[in-house]
Amino acid sequence: MNQENSLTSLPETALLLNNAKLAFPKFQAVPDGSKADFLDRIAFEIEALGEELLQITMQETNLPLARLTGERGRTTMQLRMFAQMLRDGHWVEATIDHAIADKTPPKPDIRKMLVGIGPVVVFGASNFPYAYSTAGGDTASALAAGCPVVVKAHPAHLKTSQLVADAILKAAEFCQMPAHVFQHTASDSFETGKALVQDTNTAAVGFTGSYSGGRALYDYAAARKNPIPVFSEMGSTNPVLLLPDTLSKNAANIAKQYAGSINLGVGQFCTNPGILLGISSQALNEFIDQLEAEMNAIAPATMLHKGILVAYENKATKALSHESVAQKTANTSAAINSQAIPILATVSGESFIQNPLLHEEVFGPYALVVQCKDLAELKTAWQAIAGQLTTTLMGTDQDFEQYSDLIELAPYLAGRVLFNGVPTGVEVCPSMVHGGPFPASTDGRFTAVGINAVKRWVRPVSFQNCPANLLPAALKDENPLGILRMVDGKYQL
Amino acid sequence: MNQENSLTSLPETALLLNNAKLAFPKFQAVPDGSKADFLDRIAFEIEALGEELLQITMQETNLPLARLTGERGRTTMQLRMFAQMLRDGHWVEATIDHAIADKTPPKPDIRKMLVGIGPVVVFGASNFPYAYSTAGGDTASALAAGCPVVVKAHPAHLKTSQLVADAILKAAEFCQMPAHVFQHTASDSFETGKALVQDTNTAAVGFTGSYSGGRALYDYAAARKNPIPVFSEMGSTNPVLLLPDTLSKNAANIAKQYAGSINLGVGQFCTNPGILLGISSQALNEFIDQLEAEMNAIAPATMLHKGILVAYENKATKALSHESVAQKTANTSAAINSQAIPILATVSGESFIQNPLLHEEVFGPYALVVQCKDLAELKTAWQAIAGQLTTTLMGTDQDFEQYSDLIELAPYLAGRVLFNGVPTGVEVCPSMVHGGPFPASTDGRFTAVGINAVKRWVRPVSFQNCPANLLPAALKDENPLGILRMVDGKYQL
Numbered sequence: 001m002n003q004e005n006s007l008t009s010l011p012e013t014a015l016l017l018n019n020a021k022l023a024f025p026k027f028q029a030v031p032d033g034s035k036a037d038f039l040d041r042i043a044f045e046i047e048a049l050g051e052e053l054l055q056i057t058m059q060e061t062n063l064p065l066a067r068l069t070g071e072r073g074r075t076t077m078q079l080r081m082f083a084q085m086l087r088d089g090h091w092v093e094a095t096i097d098h099a100i101a102d103k104t105p106p107k108p109d110i111r112k113m114l115v116g117i118g119p120v121v122v123f124g125a126s127n128f129p130y131a132y133s134t135a136g137g138d139t140a141s142a143l144a145a146g147c148p149v150v151v152k153a154h155p156a157h158l159k160t161s162q163l164v165a166d167a168i169l170k171a172a173e174f175c176q177m178p179a180h181v182f183q184h185t186a187s188d189s190f191e192t193g194k195a196l197v198q199d200t201n202t203a204a205v206g207f208t209g210s211y212s213g214g215r216a217l218y219d220y221a222a223a224r225k226n227p228i229p230v231f232s233e234m235g236s237t238n239p240v241l242l243l244p245d246t247l248s249k250n251a252a253n254i255a256k257q258y259a260g261s262i263n264l265g266v267g268q269f270c271t272n273p274g275i276l277l278g279i280s281s282q283a284l285n286e287f288i289d290q291l292e293a294e295m296n297a298i299a300p301a302t303m304l305h306k307g308i309l310v311a312y313e314n315k316a317t318k319a320l321s322h323e324s325v326a327q328k329t330a331n332t333s334a335a336i337n338s339q340a341i342p343i344l345a346t347v348s349g350e351s352f353i354q355n356p357l358l359h360e361e362v363f364g365p366y367a368l369v370v371q372c373k374d375l376a377e378l379k380t381a382w383q384a385i386a387g388q389l390t391t392t393l394m395g396t397d398q399d400f401e402q403y404s405d406l407i408e409l410a411p412y413l414a415g416r417v418l419f420n421g422v423p424t425g426v427e428v429c430p431s432m433v434h435g436g437p438f439p440a441s442t443d444g445r446f447t448a449v450g451i452n453a454v455k456r457w458v459r460p461v462s463f464q465n466c467p468a469n470l471l472p473a474a475l476k477d478e479n480p481l482g483i484l485r486m487v488d489g490k491y492q493l
Numbered sequence: 494m495n496q497e498n499s500l501t502s503l504p505e506t507a508l509l510l511n512n513a514k515l516a517f518p519k520f521q522a523v524p525d526g527s528k529a530d531f532l533d534r535i536a537f538e539i540e541a542l543g544e545e546l547l548q549i550t551m552q553e554t555n556l557p558l559a560r561l562t563g564e565r566g567r568t569t570m571q572l573r574m575f576a577q578m579l580r581d582g583h584w585v586e587a588t589i590d591h592a593i594a595d596k597t598p599p600k601p602d603i604r605k606m607l608v609g610i611g612p613v614v615v616f617g618a619s620n621f622p623y624a625y626s627t628a629g630g631d632t633a634s635a636l637a638a639g640c641p642v643v644v645k646a647h648p649a650h651l652k653t654s655q656l657v658a659d660a661i662l663k664a665a666e667f668c669q670m671p672a673h674v675f676q677h678t679a680s681d682s683f684e685t686g687k688a689l690v691q692d693t694n695t696a697a698v699g700f701t702g703s704y705s706g707g708r709a710l711y712d713y714a715a716a717r718k719n720p721i722p723v724f725s726e727m728g729s730t731n732p733v734l735l736l737p738d739t740l741s742k743n744a745a746n747i748a749k750q751y752a753g754s755i756n757l758g759v760g761q762f763c764t765n766p767g768i769l770l771g772i773s774s775q776a777l778n779e780f781i782d783q784l785e786a787e788m789n790a791i792a793p794a795t796m797l798h799k800g801i802l803v804a805y806e807n808k809a810t811k812a813l814s815h816e817s818v819a820q821k822t823a824n825t826s827a828a829i830n831s832q833a834i835p836i837l838a839t840v841s842g843e844s845f846i847q848n849p850l851l852h853e854e855v856f857g858p859y860a861l862v863v864q865c866k867d868l869a870e871l872k873t874a875w876q877a878i879a880g881q882l883t884t885t886l887m888g889t890d891q892d893f894e895q896y897s898d899l900i901e902l903a904p905y906l907a908g909r910v911l912f913n914g915v916p917t918g919v920e921v922c923p924s925m926v927h928g929g930p931f932p933a934s935t936d937g938r939f940t941a942v943g944i945n946a947v948k949r950w951v952r953p954v955s956f957q958n959c960p961a962n963l964l965p966a967a968l969k970d971e972n973p974l975g976i977l978r979m980v981d982g983k984y985q986l
Contacts, residue, residue: 112924222715431605
């Protein structure tokens with residue numbers, strides 16, 4: 001290798017990924033227990049940043065202290081959850097099939113487990129400066145899989161990202177992890193992001209953000225000489241079905257509940273309910289009036305950054321300018337002190353079905369009520385919406401009995417189906433699915449929340465006739481890790 | 494909808510996928526036990542075709558009766574394996590997290606399971622007219638997931654494909670499956686394949702075949718407005734490491750073993766060992782001489798069809814024409830009666846590393862021995878080869894102790910790592926991984942063989958606060974299916 005090709009002359013992204021590539025087999029060789037200690041230590045170091053971190057993030061994101069304190073707690077909880085997953089050890093899906101010498105032809109001994117996929121590039125999210133950014137769910141799950149991580153900080157909270165990155169590096173040093181298991185770039189250029197995805201050493205990508213951003217990264221990855229998986233979580237309108245019987249009985253309560261959900265965190269959640277569908281009736285009109293009153297009473301609020309406010313106003317204006325859409329709450333042009341004003345609008349089922357523009361997410365405190373003429377139109381309108389993170393059915397027992405076909409269809413529209421609740425609030429637990437058919441995510445077969453988020457960064461490997469002394473611990477006959485395994489076709493716990 | 498848009502005027506592919514879309518929720522609603530009966534019945538109907546099927550396939554593929562009889566057995570076994578998986582019921586990965594009312598905020602009840610992804614398009618494989626074609630592993634696993642299947646027959650064995658398709662349809666009728674759970678097209682145009690992948694109702698694609706074919710389908714799918722997963726299994730060179738101590742002790746035996754594997758089925762297996770790497774030595778020379786003698790003794794044989802023979806000769810000629818490659822066995826131009834002649838060639842490690850052309854698969858009875866000057870070069874040459882279905886380590890205990898770093902690296906190069914064996918022969922069992930990093934497959938996170946092949950066609954769905962009477966059986970508290978579940982973070986069996 002001549003000097004011109006030496007590493008120091010490489011662009012920053014190539015250097016980062018070359019480092020990550022070299023770190024990968026070393027990190028894979030670290031026992032899961034030590035990886036768990038590392039994840040726990042990251043949580044400890046983030047907590048040790050104390051008030052300073054919270055104050056800086058408040059300045060950078062306009063998010064209130066209580067929200068940030070909660071999100072920090074969720075972030076350290078996630079890190080500890082993956083640490084616990086590693087200590088439990090079941091996650092590798094160990095599978096053993098013993099040899100059968102007298103079969104024709106003889107059956108070899110085969111054993112399988114999951115291993116890390118390689119270096120993972122994570123893009124920080126604007127709306128979750130902790131839980132889906134530098135040490136968030138993507139990073140925690142990738143590190144748990146033994147994949148070195150390269151984080152591209154979100155430009156809206158660079159100082160926060162740097163502080164958290166430093167905490168991770170401190171934890172890596174304390175736990176004597178291999179060099180470069182975690183790296184961080186604060187470059188905010190579009191070209192950097194593109195180069196990170198295109199780098200030949202990148203094995204997978206995690207992204208949370210806009211459709212345009214997530215789709216662009218997916219396209220770069222798919223166009224590579226060696227395509228790689230990209231998990232982009234690109235948001236949703238989270239359609240809600242308001243069924244007749246519950247509307248006739250609970251319109252006011254549901255309006256109150258949804259005013260809260262639509263405006264939670266200034267509507268800046270990917271599970272924000274942006275589309276509510278019902279069958280035209282007196283009860284639906286009362287619901288709309290009540291929701292309008294509730295939303296008019298909510299004070300304008302500051303969004304994460306100016307760019308998000310501008311996008312909110314532009315997207316809302318575009319939707320509202322549609323001739324079939326009736327605005328119920330105050331006009332967007334009345335924006336005060338660069339704050340976002342809650343917007344409620346209505347549209348007929350027919351117009352909604354005919355205008356896919358109205359299906360698009362308006363990221364912010366916006367909701368569109370779709371007034372359908374009958375059940376058939378409600379069903380058509382609901383099914384016309386592309387893949388979703390969530391869909392919610394608001395109904396009484398009588399509704400659910402009467403409209404059972406809607407319940408049967410719901411799982412095919414979204415990653416999570418809710419009954420009589422609000423989609424905001426994503427519980428971090430093994431049964432949570434945060435993902436969904438495109439465009440909610442680029443691969444509905446995975447979740448970004450909960451321990452199964454690790455499955456995005458792993459692949460199975462079989463070992464055939466491997467000498468017993470060379471087998472990984474998870475696959476040794478004596479099951480030294482005490483994990484769930486499928487042995488000769490039967491689960492053993 | 495006006496007449497011009499009516500279904501009857503749709504192109505064939507759109508009609509097939511529209512049918513499949515309508516069948517999807519109905520098929521999902523069929524209990525797993527009934528789906529299992531359907532799969533069993535397909536196996537029964539294929540067996541009922543008896544000798545007629547075998548004779549026609551022999552004519553179409555030039556494969557011998559014994560091989561076809563074995564492959565038919567594998568195919569019906571696969572169908573019954575997925576039936577058993579459905580009856581066992583564990584496959585849905587049921588996960589339950591109960592509500593915790595006194596948590597802040599209160600934790601809802603969340604339950605998760607796998608559901609089918611939607612209509613799956615399967616492309617028949619030329620080299621497995623039964624096991625990876627019309628009723629092969631892709632079809633069986635997709636039907637097990639409750640996904641309607643549209644098969645595009647491989648043009649090289651249309652009659653076989655039609656007979657098997659008829660058997661599946663007979664089984665579907667016998668088992669009263671919803672209409673269109675299985676459909677078949679014999680169109681052999683390239684445009685049909687493209688249209689099947691691009692159809693908006695297609696949810697996923699399974700393909701086994703060439704790199705160019707698999708990559709093209711992947712690219713069509715990625716360029717869609719709503720990208721969909723494509724699992725293309727595109728073959729491999731399945732590199733074999735011949736370690737020094739075993740070569741010095743077992744050169745003749747290994748040569749005999751590998752002559753058999755390289756020429757099994759006229760080399761027409763995706764797990765065919767096409768590249769063998771060793772460190773230059775007297776023992777390696779003896780191995781090459783022995784392998785040359787073995788391969789010269791093997792009679793030329795007829796390949797699946799003329800196109801495959803032409804491709805074999807072209808690819809081999811291209812590799813052999815490289816100035817650094819030395820041919821050991823008879824010249825390809827001596828092809829007799831359109832039969833394939835086994836080819837053995839050698840190359841230095843240095844030349845191999847510098848010429849990626851030599852890493853490419855030559856589909857047929859071809860092998861290249863890479864003579865490396867030392868361990869470092871062996872390692873570099875091995876790692877220079879892109880993602881593989883398998884890699885094999887031939888060594889004694891002493892070799893494995895001395896070259897332990899090679900054992901550590903092996904899992905990152907391939908989906909299956911073999912010790913002292915041959916990669917041909919893919920055991921169908923839960924621990925088998927048939928897949929690997931690109932270009933072995935388009936997504937190394939999945940396998941095409943074994944029960945986990947079903948994971949390609951499913952996605953997880955959460956049900957939040959679902960009324961108990963509406964929960965799917967797999968998620969009811971009383972566990973009526975008696976399946977493995979994770980409940981409140983702990984596995985229960």
